[in-house]
Amino acid sequence: MNLFDTDKFSEILHALGKNKLRTFFTAFGVFWGIFMLVIMLGSGKGLHNGVSQGMGDMATNALFVWTQPTSVSFKGFPKGRRYNFNNDDTRALRDNIPELEYVAPRLQAQNTVVRNERTGSYNIHGDYPDMNEIDPVNILDGRFINNNDIEQKRKVIVIGKRVKNELFDADEDPMGDYLRINGVYFKIVGVFSSKKNDRQAENENQQIFMPFTTMQRTYNFGNIVFWYSMTSHKEIPASEALGKVKKLLRERHSVAPTDDRAIGAFNVEKEFKKMQTLFNGINGLIWIVGIGTLLAGVIGVSNIMLIVVKERTKEIGIQRAIGATPLAIQTQIVLESVFLTSIAGYVGLVAGVGLLELINYMLINFGASGEMFNHPEVDFNKAVSALVVLIVSGALAGLIPARRATQIKPIDALRDE
Amino acid sequence: MIVLKDINKTYYTGKTSLHVLKGIDLKINQGELVSIMGSSGSGKSTLLNIIGMLDNHDSGDFCLNDEKIEHLSEKKAAFYRNKFIGFVFQSFNLISFKNAMENVALPLYYQKVPRKLRNKSAMEYLEKMGLAEWAHHLPNELSGGQKQRLAIARALISRPKVILADEPTGALDSETSIEVMKIFKEIHASGITILIVTHEREIAAETERIIRLKDGRIESIIENGQRKKWLESQHMA
Numbered sequence: 001m002n003l004f005d006t007d008k009f010s011e012i013l014h015a016l017g018k019n020k021l022r023t024f025f026t027a028f029g030v031f032w033g034i035f036m037l038v039i040m041l042g043s044g045k046g047l048h049n050g051v052s053q054g055m056g057d058m059a060t061n062a063l064f065v066w067t068q069p070t071s072v073s074f075k076g077f078p079k080g081r082r083y084n085f086n087n088d089d090t091r092a093l094r095d096n097i098p099e100l101e102y103v104a105p106r107l108q109a110q111n112t113v114v115r116n117e118r119t120g121s122y123n124i125h126g127d128y129p130d131m132n133e134i135d136p137v138n139i140l141d142g143r144f145i146n147n148n149d150i151e152q153k154r155k156v157i158v159i160g161k162r163v164k165n166e167l168f169d170a171d172e173d174p175m176g177d178y179l180r181i182n183g184v185y186f187k188i189v190g191v192f193s194s195k196k197n198d199r200q201a202e203n204e205n206q207q208i209f210m211p212f213t214t215m216q217r218t219y220n221f222g223n224i225v226f227w228y229s230m231t232s233h234k235e236i237p238a239s240e241a242l243g244k245v246k247k248l249l250r251e252r253h254s255v256a257p258t259d260d261r262a263i264g265a266f267n268v269e270k271e272f273k274k275m276q277t278l279f280n281g282i283n284g285l286i287w288i289v290g291i292g293t294l295l296a297g298v299i300g301v302s303n304i305m306l307i308v309v310k311e312r313t314k315e316i317g318i319q320r321a322i323g324a325t326p327l328a329i330q331t332q333i334v335l336e337s338v339f340l341t342s343i344a345g346y347v348g349l350v351a352g353v354g355l356l357e358l359i360n361y362m363l364i365n366f367g368a369s370g371e372m373f374n375h376p377e378v379d380f381n382k383a384v385s386a387l388v389v390l391i392v393s394g395a396l397a398g399l400i401p402a403r404r405a406t407q408i409k410p411i412d413a414l415r416d417e
Numbered sequence: 418m419i420v421l422k423d424i425n426k427t428y429y430t431g432k433t434s435l436h437v438l439k440g441i442d443l444k445i446n447q448g449e450l451v452s453i454m455g456s457s458g459s460g461k462s463t464l465l466n467i468i469g470m471l472d473n474h475d476s477g478d479f480c481l482n483d484e485k486i487e488h489l490s491e492k493k494a495a496f497y498r499n500k501f502i503g504f505v506f507q508s509f510n511l512i513s514f515k516n517a518m519e520n521v522a523l524p525l526y527y528q529k530v531p532r533k534l535r536n537k538s539a540m541e542y543l544e545k546m547g548l549a550e551w552a553h554h555l556p557n558e559l560s561g562g563q564k565q566r567l568a569i570a571r572a573l574i575s576r577p578k579v580i581l582a583d584e585p586t587g588a589l590d591s592e593t594s595i596e597v598m599k600i601f602k603e604i605h606a607s608g609i610t611i612l613i614v615t616h617e618r619e620i621a622a623e624t625e626r627i628i629r630l631k632d633g634r635i636e637s638i639i640e641n642g643q644r645k646k647w648l649e650s651q652h653m654a
Binding site: 006007011314315317318319320321322324325326328406409411 | 466495498500504510514532575
């Protein structure tokens with residue numbers, strides 16, 4: 001059967017055009033349902049984007065481990081003892097815990113940085129190349145720290161965007177130039193920008209990376225490691241790796257096995273999962289409310305179709321008298337319902353996406369995007385599935401009226417005035 | 418062509434029941450022009466509706482074109498109606514938002530005849546009915562006689578074996594009634610069986626056979642030859 005011939009459409013348009021106001025309000029129900037669904041989905045996504053961009057591209061299984069004063073006396077040591085991680089720990093971690101993919105020992109110091117007449121105070125990080133795998137930055141120019149830098153303890157640095165902007169003129173190329181940090185000159189081999197947003201990005205853009213080994217030696221840190229950034233291998237839960245890391249470090253630093261405070265740790269995976277659960281919850285709620293609203297619209301359509309069928313009883317009787325099969329009548333009514341819901345739903349979809357784009361445009365142009373909300377959007381798959389839901393629900397909405405239309409005997413239908 | 422044996426039909430409305438047809442035996446041959454007369458409530462429309470498969474009988478045998486009509490699915494009934502039968506109603510029953518040509522073409526639409534072909538065919542029938550220049554007018558722009566001619570064209574387009582007309586002149590003045598009857602006779606001359614339900618004697622008088630119903634039973638069947646005699650007896654009464 002040809003679903004899309006002109007006769008069917010002229011009939012659909014006639015039936016819906018008969019009572020334009022009623023058709024409009026019916027369509028509005030569906031329009032509003034899908035419009036709200038899109039807006040809510042987009043906002044949920046915006047919230048998600050805002051929060052997850054706060055983390056940049058940080059590995060979701062990243063671990064951070066640092067020392068804290070002990071809280072339990074052990075092996076003759078009093079409690080409240082302070083200790084430091086060191087290069088031997090780094091080797092031990094690498095050698096003994098195969099669950100770890102990247103291990104990046106880190107140093108950090110706030111220092112005055114000088115270039116000619118200009119100075120600034122920036123955070124200096126001593127890092128391994130691994131760091132750019134765990135919590136990556138955008139390399140705008142040049143490169144990040146590499147293994148040769150580490151081995152040869154080169155005096156090279158990678159500077160943040162803001163450092164460059166403050167110490168260099170717009171037309172100057174910082175690459176290959178030197179900065180004096182605490183009296184020592186370093187050669188700039190790269191410029192980066194943060195992948196995060198808002199305040200976190202601002203902080204990161206003011207950072208300077210130098211090789212970990214260079215920093216240790218140049219500024220007399222000895223073999224001290226401030227803290228570790230690590231990731232577990234993709235298939236291994238970060239918490240499992242963390243357990244082993246803690247155990248090893250406890251043994252190496254004579255920390256009581258019962259002392260939970262002596263080793264500070266932050267498990268991104270755990271936080272990430274918490275966040276994920278939260279967003280799944282929000283998303284679930286959005287779908288429930290959205291589908292509910294949509295359902296109300298669809299029931300409205302079904303209701304109106306019932307009235308339309310009632311009004312057209314006689315016409316349907318005539319059509320059946322001259323040979324329309326029940327299937328032909330039912331198809332017609334279901335098509336009408338699908339037509340109405342699809343058009344209204346499509347308009348709602350477009351309006352919803354349009355509004356999201358407008359919000360997005362304003363967020364970008366007025367710099368309003370923040371830590372909590374960024375780039376609201378509805379992905380294509382969701383839009384398509386919403387449309388499919390619409391068409392299916394339109395068909396369902398038409399089904400009951402369609403059955404009603406053919407339940408009545410043709411002769412009774414013909415007698416209807 | 419049409420054979421009815423002991424057809425019974427009862428309508429139920431709530432607790433009351435109405436025995437409308439009480440054992441109708443009737444045979445109508447191919448190519449006959451027959452009228453069914455009777456006062457209102459005599460069951461003449463019900464009989465026509467059963468023959469047209471718009472309604473179903475409770476008991477008895479009904480054969481159309483040598484096929485027994487029994488427990489028809491709606492789909493099958495629609496198929497038979499479309500293929501064998503053309504309906505003409507008192508109130509025309511045209512689709513108000515379709516123009517004359519589309520109305521006539523509608524039965525072919527349900528036969529899935531391509532649009533161009535069915536419109537061409539519709540135009541031919543409109544021409545035969547003298548309505549070619551009204552092809553693109555809506556039904557409510559036509560006069561009563563024109564509407565009925567349109568309905569007849571629609572009934573004819575699927576080349577049915579039988580035309581069933583329920584009070585086809587009931588809504589027309591006498592002049593147009595004569596005109597419509599003339600058309601029926603022309604159609605009859607082409608070999609199509611025609612059954613007309615009417616309460617107008619002048620209309621019935623134009624047919625070959627008059628079946629008179631009273632209270633759900635066939636009161637009398639008056640053959641062509643006896644028609645004049647019957648008319649005279651009516652006048653004398």
